[in-house]
Amino acid sequence: MTTSAGRTASRGRIDKRQAILDAAFIVFARRGYAQACVQEIAEEAGVAKPTVYNHLNDKETLFRHALTAVTDAVLAENLSVVERLRNPGPDLRATLEDVAYRLIRMCCTKRSRSLRWLTYAQVARFPDLIDLVLSRTSDQLCEALADRLARLSLSGHLRACDPATAAEQLLALITGPMEGRSRLGTRTASTAEMHAVATVAVDTFLRAYGAPENR
Amino acid sequence: MTTSAGRTASRGRIDKRQAILDAAFIVFARRGYAQACVQEIAEEAGVAKPTVYNHLNDKETLFRHALTAVTDAVLAENLSVVERLRNPGPDLRATLEDVAYRLIRMCCTKRSRSLRWLTYAQVARFPDLIDLVLSRTSDQLCEALADRLARLSLSGHLRACDPATAAEQLLALITGPMEGRSRLGTRTASTAEMHAVATVAVDTFLRAYGAPENR
DNA sequence: GGTGATTTGTACTTGCTGGTTCAATTTAGT
DNA sequence: ACTAAATTGAACCAGCAAGTACAAATCACC
Helix, strand or coil: CCCCCCCCCCCCCCCCHHHHHHHHHHHHHHHCCCCCCHHHHHHHCCCCHHHHHHHCCCHHHHHHHHHHHHHHHHHHHHHHHHHHHHCCCCCHHHHHHHHHHHHHHHHCCHHHHHHHHHHHHCCCCCHHHHHHHHHHHHHHHHHHHHHHHHHHHHCCCECCCCHHHHHHHHHHHHHHHHHHHCCCCCCCCCHHHHHHHHHHHHHHHHHHHECHHHC | CCCCCCCCCCCCCCCCHHHHHHHHHHHHHHHCCCCCCHHHHHHHHCCCHHHHHHHCCCHHHHHHHHHHHHHHHHHHHHHHHHHHHHCCCCCHHHHHHHHHHHHHHHHCCHHHHHHHHHHHHCCCCCHHHHHHHHHHHHHHHHHHHHHHHHHHHHCCCECCCCHHHHHHHHHHHHHHHHHHHCCCCCCCCCHHHHHHHHHHHHHHHHHHHECHHHC
């Protein structure tokens, strides 16, 4: 932790910290926490092993920093997708299908899958990471979606309902089937399959929550 | 469960194989695969370390056998719950809520959670286990549920629909929210919370798939 | 009681990996 | 060019766990 963010005393060469964190996530995602050895991370970052320990104290902080960084990135992407519901076009169903499809694509990203997998896999060793990752992804995403659904309900596009549970269920209808179809990320789903899941999820959602004219 | 099943040539003492497998699952669930040392498994089984290697060749086969055994047990329990839909009473909604609630309770079992966690956590090391566990739990459960829903559809209790997707979505509505609420099994959900999730899941399911009089 | 197979305890080898040390080298800024 | 910081490569230590060897003890069965 020589110079963290302030950046007055510049590094001897370029800033290798980011390269190390990126490499750490890649290697952790490839091997898992226990199997990932620091040597491999150093090689992936194009750096010597002691340099890794210069920037991050030990393997655990390396893991935490790498994971939180990716978590923030994934959250930002997800939120930007949900934000599309702020201006629903005349065809609500089409807009929802578009959002659902984009969310599915996000969840199938290598980065997103690795993030879910790593947090789930290390729940025994780092139980607090579950809370951090889950609150910054699922919870905030659900919250944002609930906001949009509430407005849609007020404007008469959806029937009166509890927006929080509606959001929770819509997300479940989207991510649940995809998790099974993709074998927890082992199999890569086709575009057609993702479209199909999105369509059918929105269909049941609108049957349950749509205003009579959208049902 | 001293002597397992057929077992003509009885072991020197009682059959310790089952005790070892049970202990293995317990310890693997407690520590994770990498952190679980064979010594601890042996102690948990009340057995010496070399005895473990007498019955199971190495740590990997130990893991595989323990996991498949638990998989089969969990599947059997889940199937027995879905079987309750074979005789739906006059109140379909109540029956569905009962089944949903029981499934939720199953999913929150320590054994069931450990099974999901272990398979997910070791996907990098044993990718084939994902297929084995998923096909014997999610897939077969979904299949059985689809069978029951198809009959309900034919008998006019549900609207005409594709039973496979209906089952997939009902399971998603049940398990998805619970996975988030329980923080991937970190937090133990209250009975009230489980009932609430079951009720609201069945409600949206019936809004989307119920026959007009059940909607 | 005898016999053969199984179990047990202990100790050992082996291999791997996290983390450190250190002298030599390279780099950035002046 | 000079200095101070950062980087590098290599070696090194410590700990931990998988798997094995082996002699002593124990059990099932006759």
